[in-house]
Amino acid sequence: MEQVSYTVVINGKPQGPFSLEQLSDLKVRPGTFIRKPGMDDYKEAHEFPELRELLGFSFQQTAPQYFASFDQRLLAAAIDFFLIFLAYIFVLLLCFLVVSDKNTRILLFVTYMPLILVARFIYGSIAEAGKKQGTIGKRLLNIRVTDMMGNRLSIGRSFLRNACKILSVIPLFFGYLYSFLNKKQQCWHDIAANTLVIKDRLI
Structure with missing residues (x-):
């Protein structure tokens, strides 16, 4: 069985690769950023089941902190x-x-x-509630739609979010421009449906 290697961010710099056994000798904390082959982005240590078992961490779900910008969302919509x-x-x-x-x-x-x-409307609602959490345009831009804790949307909430886009269109698309004034870069339809459009944290 091929051994998995891990890259660990130590003092702000990626280091490694390390084996799973070597990680037990490092001062890995639940919030330490780690990546293994095949991952596009780093995750915190507590998000890996094997590290929770090895190091005794518990899973700590945190709200997303990195949000898709207006130009990313606009380009994704244009592609779709x-x-x-x-x-x-x-x-x-x-x-x-x-x-x-x-x-x-x-x-x-x-x-x-x-x-x-x-x-x-139909495609967006189904795709954003799907496993990939986004349409083709969003997936190409590496952004996805989630609830306020970063979880996948139910099909009902996804349809609600897309139906509420009329709030962002009227009047004069101000609901979309409101994302510039919102710390989480939510448009009016995101606020109405209690959703986020997030991006990965890349180091």
């Missing part, structure tokens, strides 16, 4: 809308194969445009 729009165009092209009248084609394009918003 672009992908959904591409899917919309693809479906229209299939329809155009059986509809030859120009006026009918224009009517189809305009009439079904609101479906983009409906698709974004």
